Amino acid sequence: MEQDMPKNYDHKAVEGFWYERWENNGYFHAVPNPDKKPYTIVIPPPNITGKLHMGHALDNTLQDTIARYKRMSGYEMLWLPGTDHASIATEVKIVEALAAEGLTKKDIGRDGFLKRAWQWREEYGSTIVKRLRKMGSSCDWERERFTMDEGCNKAVLKVFKSLYDKKLIYRGDRIINWCPECKTALSDAEVEYETQPSHLWHIRYDAPDKSYSITVATTRPETMLGDTAVAVNPEDPRYKDIIGKTVILPLVNREIPIVGDEYCEMEFGTGAVKITPAHDPNDFEVGLRHNLPILKVFDEKGYINENGGPYCGQERFECRKNIVRDLEESGNLVKIEDYTHNVGTCYRCHTTIETIVSKQWFVDMKPLTEPALEAVRSGKVKFIPERFNKFYFNWMENIRDWCISRQLWWGHRIPVYYCDDCGGVFCEETAPEKCPVCGAKLRQDEDVLDTWFSSGLWPFSTLGWPEKTEELDYFYPTSTLVTGYDIITFWVSRMITFGMEVMKKPPFENVYIHGLVRDSLGRKMSKSLGNGIDPLDVIENYGADPLRFSLVTGNAAGNDMRFYWEKVESARNFCNKVYNASRFVLMNLDDEPCELQEVKELSIADKWILTKLNMTIGEVTRNLDAFELNIAAEKIYDFIWGSFCDWYIEMAKPSLYADDPDEKKRVSSVLLRVLSVSMQLLHPFMPFITEEIYQRLPRHEETIMLTEWPKQCDIPAFPSEASLMETLMETVRAIRNVRAEKKVPIGQKIEIKLIVPEPEALKNMSRLLMKLVGAETITITDKRTEPQKTDVHLVCKGAEAFIPLASLVDIDAEKSRIIREIERVEGEVARADSKLANEKFVARAPESVVNEERRKRAVALEMLESLKLRLADLT
Ligand SMILES: [Zn+2]
Numbered sequence: 069m070e071q072d073m074p075k076n077y078d079h080k081a082v083e084g085f086w087y088e089r090w091e092n093n094g095y096f097h098a099v100p101n102p103d104k105k106p107y108t109i110v111i112p113p114p115n116i117t118g119k120l121h122m123g124h125a126l127d128n129t130l131q132d133t134i135a136r137y138k139r140m141s142g143y144e145m146l147w148l149p150g151t152d153h154a155s156i157a158t159e160v161k162i163v164e165a166l167a168a169e170g171l172t173k174k175d176i177g178r179d180g181f182l183k184r185a186w187q188w189r190e191e192y193g194s195t196i197v198k199r200l201r202k203m204g205s206s207c208d209w210e211r212e213r214f215t216m217d218e219g220c221n222k223a224v225l226k227v228f229k230s231l232y233d234k235k236l237i238y239r240g241d242r243i244i245n246w247c248p249e250c251k252t253a254l255s256d257a258e259v260e261y262e263t264q265p266s267h268l269w270h271i272r273y274d275a276p277d278k279s280y281s282i283t284v285a286t287t288r289p290e291t292m293l294g295d296t297a298v299a300v301n302p303e304d305p306r307y308k309d310i311i312g313k314t315v316i317l318p319l320v321n322r323e324i325p326i327v328g329d330e331y332c333e334m335e336f337g338t339g340a341v342k343i344t345p346a347h348d349p350n351d352f353e354v355g356l357r358h359n360l361p362i363l364k365v366f367d368e369k370g371y372i373n374e375n376g377g378p379y380c381g382q383e384r385f386e387c388r389k390n391i392v393r394d395l396e397e398s399g400n401l402v403k404i405e406d407y408t409h410n411v412g413t414c415y416r417c418h419t420t421i422e423t424i425v426s427k428q429w430f431v432d433m434k435p436l437t438e439p440a441l442e443a444v445r446s447g448k449v450k451f452i453p454e455r456f457n458k459f460y461f462n463w464m465e466n467i468r469d470w471c472i473s474r475q476l477w478w479g480h481r482i483p484v485y486y487c488d489d490c491g492g493v494f495c496e497e498t499a500p501e502k503c504p505v506c507g508a509k510l511r512q513d514e515d516v517l518d519t520w521f522s523s524g525l526w527p528f529s530t531l532g533w534p535e536k537t538e539e540l541d542y543f544y545p546t547s548t549l550v551t552g553y554d555i556i557t558f559w560v561s562r563m564i565t566f567g568m569e570v571m572k573k574p575p576f577e578n579v580y581i582h583g584l585v586r587d588s589l590g591r592k593m594s595k596s597l598g599n600g601i602d603p604l605d606v607i608e609n610y611g612a613d614p615l616r617f618s619l620v621t622g623n624a625a626g627n628d629m630r631f632y633w634e635k636v637e638s639a640r641n642f643c644n645k646v647y648n649a650s651r652f653v654l655m656n657l658d659d660e661p662c663e664l665q666e667v668k669e670l671s672i673a674d675k676w677i678l679t680k681l682n683m684t685i686g687e688v689t690r691n692l693d694a695f696e697l698n699i700a701a702e703k704i705y706d707f708i709w710g711s712f713c714d715w716y717i718e719m720a721k722p723s724l725y726a727d728d729p730d731e732k733k734r735v736s737s738v739l740l741r742v743l744s745v746s747m748q749l750l751h752p753f754m755p756f757i758t759e760e761i762y763q764r765l766p767r768h769e770e771t772i773m774l775t776e777w778p779k780q781c782d783i784p785a786f787p788s789e790a791s792l793m794e795t796l797m798e799t800v801r802a803i804r805n806v807r808a809e810k811k812v813p814i815g816q817k818i819e820i821k822l823i824v825p826e827p828e829a830l831k832n833m834s835r836l837l838m839k840l841v842g843a844e845t846i847t848i849t850d851k852r853t854e855p856q857k858t859d860v861h862l863v864c865k866g867a868e869a870f871i872p873l874a875s876l877v878d879i880d881a882e883k884s885r886i887i888r889e890i891e892r893v894e895g896e897v898a899r900a901d902s903k904l905a906n907e908k909f910v911a912r913a914p915e916s917v918v919n920e921e922r923r924k925r926a927v928a929l930e931m932l933e934s935l936k937l938r939l940a941d942l943t
């Protein structure tokens with residue numbers, strides 16, 4: 069026990085030990101329990117490619133803090149962990165690994181590739197999970213899931229089929245976002261926009277007989293290769309006569325029509341727009357209205373294809389240069405303007421995306437979003453902080469169809485089968501043997517689903533859906549989702565959409581949104597900047613508790629935060645303070661401390677710390693219930709460090725060392741109770757050190773993590789005594805300040821006269837007070853006698869104090885110091901007098917110099933006056 073409590077806290081030994089014990093004893097495991105209310109959190113599944121980064125560390129600290137608090141509060145707490153197959157991100161890594169061996173996907177084929185991917189997952193998938201354990205995460209590892217495990221795959225197939233049957237999933241030629249680097253379609257949520265400087269090229273298209281011409285402006289001249297029309301507003305007087313006629317596309321000499329379409333704004337530029345249906349979403353719509361051909365000119369790598377005539381085989385940006393040069397030569401380039409615009413880039417690789425027409429699978433989102441919007445509007449799903457409602461509404465109200473097919477191999481393969489003989493198309497959860505119409509062999513769709521399709525089902529697929537499980541019944545809807553604002557569109561919105569569609573209930577009640585962890589300069593942590601900080605390094609050097617505490621404090625929900633080493637250090641110092649104080653208490657306790665309620669008479673200091681504790685429990689509980697984790701942590705910190713360590717333990721020392729056994733028993737039982745409850749309050753934030761200390765208390769349960777969360781009513785409160793104590797503390801602080809100001813040596817004892825309204829109440833406190841301020845004698849009275857002039861007079865809230873100067877300073881020494889000072893100032897006056905008596909000086913020196921001399925003399929005289937008064941006081 070306390071005897072073997074090492075002098076210094078060794079986080080490395082402690083953290084590993086307790087985590088293993090917790091996990092092996094099944095403390096994290098949750099089961100449907102009719103006697104308890106469930107509280108469920110599903111983890112945002114980290115990618116199997118991922119290393120644990122600061123964002124995960126923050127995300128998991130918040131979840132674990134909530135989980136541990138709720139578990140102690142009596143809920144059947146399930147924190148369900150797992151990982152995401154991360155279709156595109158993982159596939160990119162495997163392709164890279166293959167390339168290092170000189171292989172391509174084609175070389176090893178689909179089956180070979182998938183084998184590699186699963187091996188990859190076996191090898192690296194557990195890395196991140198191991199690291200989450202290092203953070204102290206109290207996940208129910210027995211229920212760990214993977215977005216591509218059998219159950220999750222079943223859920224995906226069932227939802228796909230059901231939406232397909234309802235015609236809410238369809239396949240069609242649509243304009244989609246295409247990454248030429250990753251060679252796959254991307255959903256709108258996967259495109260990031262960057263502002264880039266560019267140009268606006270004005271190009272003239274001539275009539276076949278040159279009798280008229282039209283000038284169009286574009287930021288992408290190379291797309292002209294795919295133009296199949298020029299559009300003008302039908303009301304535009306400039307072009308009224310030529311609608312229906314044609315122009316010749318320069319360089320490739322293709323004849324294209326001039327169409328009239330409302331989409332053209334007369335006020336914008338020349339009022340005429342080139343139409344490239346294959347590569348622009350608006351042009352695609354214009355093309356549909358006018359039945360224009362769709363001419364694709366880019367291949368999957370972003371190179372010009374055979375439709376580009378002489379430019380075939382050129383890379384898109386190289387082609388742009390060549391086209392501009394050729395237009396200049398042919399005289400069709402009218403002018404070039406500087407222009408800044410938003411360019412869409414791939415969220416994975418930041419390559420400029422292409423918008424191209426492609427046959428893809430889509431989810432028709434509009435009919436699905438209404439219930440998902442209603443879930444938030446009605447307050448059934450609450451965003452914390454609330455301002456993210458608006459962000460969500462804005463995304464959902466302007467939603468476009470979701471492109472869900474990806475030209476990748478790693479992922480859930482689309483469960484649609486084609487018959488090449490009879491042209492049949494079948495969507496089935498289990499692969500059909502042969503064509504149900506003609507009996508021919510079937511061919512499965514080559515594409516896989518967007519990775520967010522399966523993570524969108526996460527809150528119920530992980531609980532067993534589509535099976536009717538006890539878990540699903542008990543733990544769904546989940547309680548709180550904790551995630552970053554950067555994936556509200558990707559993930560949160562889709563979970564709500566699928567939850568409403570499939571389960572008819574929102575997937576969670578609360579969405580706690582946090583920001584990003586930036587570096588100390590406020591920059592995003594990134595590989596390219598080299599400014600990332602590995603949470604494992606922090607844990608190694610400081611421990612998981614300080615890392616967690618530094619991530620929770622000083623930052624409210626929804627805001628980005630900055631990572632400072634100073635914050636981790638200060639959290640580590642807090643750890644040490646907690647450890648050292650606990651060690652002191654445990655080493656000096658009475659051998660058989662009694663329970664608090666058995667103590668007959670509490671001192672005013674006892675009553676004060678208990679009242680403080682009572683209030684802290686109440687406030688912290690309210691803060692945690694309102695998801696104000698940062699405020700709760702700061703209050704616990706203030707209580708433990710400020711009230712308990714700095715004041716109460718100090719005040720308890722005389723009693724601990726007293727000869728009176730009753731007094732030692734009393735103070736021991738208060739110390740023990742306050743320490744024990746403090747560790748419970750701190751446990752959700754700093755799980756390891758609190759368990760370590762708790763286990764050394766003379767009375768303890770099997771683990772602190774399953775103890776009951778402290779209740780305010782369990783700790784007695786004494787408001788009037790506590791406020792008296794506060795008065796006393798304020799007085800002590802004021803007296804300590806005086807000592808410091810007057811530079812009174814530490815050992816020097818002072819005298820104090822304290823005037824309070826009820827001196828009786830403080831009768832027992834005098835010894836303590838004397839110790840706290842280093843006083844030799846103390847008089848506590850309600851009679852206000854006229855103070856000596858030499859007394860230092862302090863006025864505090866509810867008390868006054870007088871300290872005779874003689875007790876603060878050596879009067880003889882002070883007298884001789886003043887006499888010396890008087891002599892010096894008298895010299896000053898004499899010098900000024902003689903200068904001012906000099907007529908030449910007064911007459912010749914500039915007026916300002918003379919005035920300055922007079923001013924100095926006056927100041928010196930004033931000083932002399934007060935020095936003499938002071939001397940008289942002392943004598
Ligand atoms: Zn990409």
Ligand SMILES: [Zn+2]
Binds near residue numbers: 488491504506
């Ligand atoms: Zn068939």
